Amino acid sequence: MRTVIVGAGLVGLTTAASLRLIGHEVTVLEQAPRVRAAGAGIGLWDNALREFDLLGIGERVRRMGTPVDAWFYDAAGRPARAPGYDPDAYRFLMVPRPELTNLLADTAGRDRIRLGTRVIGFAEHDTQVVAHLADGTRLRADLLIGADGVHSGVRAALLPGSAAVPHGGHHAWRAVVPAGDERPAGTMITIGSARTRGGYTRVAEGRTMWWVAQFDAGELVGGKRDRALRRARNVAGSGWHAELLAMIAATPEESILENRIMRVPGLPHWTTGRVALIGDAAHGLSPHIAAGGTLGIEDAGVLRAELARGAGLAEALARYDSARRARFDQVRAHAAAVEQANGAVESAERYAAFSHWMRSTAPTTY
Numbered sequence: 001m002r003t004v005i006v007g008a009g010l011v012g013l014t015t016a017a018s019l020r021l022i023g024h025e026v027t028v029l030e031q032a033p034r035v036r037a038a039g040a041g042i043g044l045w046d047n048a049l050r051e052f053d054l055l056g057i058g059e060r061v062r063r064m065g066t067p068v069d070a071w072f073y074d075a076a077g078r079p080a081r082a083p084g085y086d087p088d089a090y091r092f093l094m095v096p097r098p099e100l101t102n103l104l105a106d107t108a109g110r111d112r113i114r115l116g117t118r119v120i121g122f123a124e125h126d127t128q129v130v131a132h133l134a135d136g137t138r139l140r141a142d143l144l145i146g147a148d149g150v151h152s153g154v155r156a157a158l159l160p161g162s163a164a165v166p167h168g169g170h171h172a173w174r175a176v177v178p179a180g181d182e183r184p185a186g187t188m189i190t191i192g193s194a195r196t197r198g199g200y201t202r203v204a205e206g207r208t209m210w211w212v213a214q215f216d217a218g219e220l221v222g223g224k225r226d227r228a229l230r231r232a233r234n235v236a237g238s239g240w241h242a243e244l245l246a247m248i249a250a251t252p253e254e255s256i257l258e259n260r261i262m263r264v265p266g267l268p269h270w271t272t273g274r275v276a277l278i279g280d281a282a283h284g285l286s287p288h289i290a291a292g293g294t295l296g297i298e299d300a301g302v303l304r305a306e307l308a309r310g311a312g313l314a315e316a317l318a319r320y321d322s323a324r325r326a327r328f329d330q331v332r333a334h335a336a337a338v339e340q341a342n343g344a345v346e347s348a349e350r351y352a353a354f355s356h357w358m359r360s361t362a363p364t365t366y
């Protein structure tokens, strides 16, 4: 099967590697001139790591990351955890994104990735799908996968009117900095005042990631560092987090990533006969549940498993579509509950409920 994947992000690259495993002749088209090497850290749960195990890179990913045993804190540093959940509901792996992306590009096959190649449309026919490239060329395939992120052009063509929408004034700031003498166990996740969350964690040997996020962040004034610092004060009370404030103050402006958070609305379908959406293109989520990437990797596993059943392309895509959309109805309900939680104790309870649900109902695709 000739498969074209639009987008060489985390999910496009994982999908490429997963589909090569079942014999697809894969081409990844990426508009950027290089596979993205920027980014801070990403928290991955065991349901994502299982797909990496299948690809033969699970151990390498585990070695490049740092296991995080998360606690919730209030702004005075008082820890909270919800009783009744097994400890794994709080455990994930924090992985440096640039290393992960590079490993995935190697696993997908660098020779299968065409950089500097922007897709501007496609035409779907009974027997093939044709990708239209910005340089005027056409690329024929049996299957086209839109892994082109939250502002997906493939989604726009498939489902006009499905543009991503800003998520309630939600903004996030992050950076990876050299590790200092901050608490080795980190401070994930502190719930502060004014709908602000933040903290820091070791992301790899000698490197710490700090992050701050706020719903209803209001007008952004000043430079990125000042904007982050202002919010960080909401998670720093009674001397707690003096080290977070110091870390942010010492971070060069250009090292700070600032994101306005966008969300993809629930979609009536993710696939047609020869086209499928995957990852953020299908379900761009708010990162306050820190699981968009993990669930995108899960998408790749489900798509691979359905295509491997040999029941025909249309049926495989239909099964993928219905399984994943049903799962994301639940994800959205959990995400709303976590967003509306009041304080560290309730946040811990709702987050544990989400991660327990996500892990205990993860599809078995291997």
Ligand SMILES: Cc1cc2nc3c(=O)[nH]c(=O)nc-3n(C[C@H](O)[C@H](O)[C@H](O)COP(=O)(O)OP(=O)(O)OC[C@H]3O[C@@H](n4cnc5c(N)ncnc54)[C@H](O)[C@@H]3O)c2cc1C
Pocket: 006, 007, 008, 009, 010, 011, 012, 013, 029, 030, 031, 032, 036, 041, 042, 043, 044, 117, 118, 119, 120, 147, 148, 149, 150, 152, 153, 172, 174, 259, 278, 279, 280, 281, 287, 290, 291, 292, 293, 294, 295, 296
């Ligand atoms: C602040 C923040 C923190 C997060 N933390 C976590 C976390 O801890 N854990 C977690 O699991 N998830 C997390 N996420 C979510 C996670 O980052 C995303 O879900 C994931 O990166 C999406 O990957 P993707 O490959 O679907 O999309 P993207 O990474 O957006 O990749 C899309 C690619 O498509 C390319 N592209 C777009 N249009 C075209 C075109 N027309 N032609 C060719 N190429 C095109 C783009 O250049 C890009 O390379 C976080 C997100 C944010 C914003």
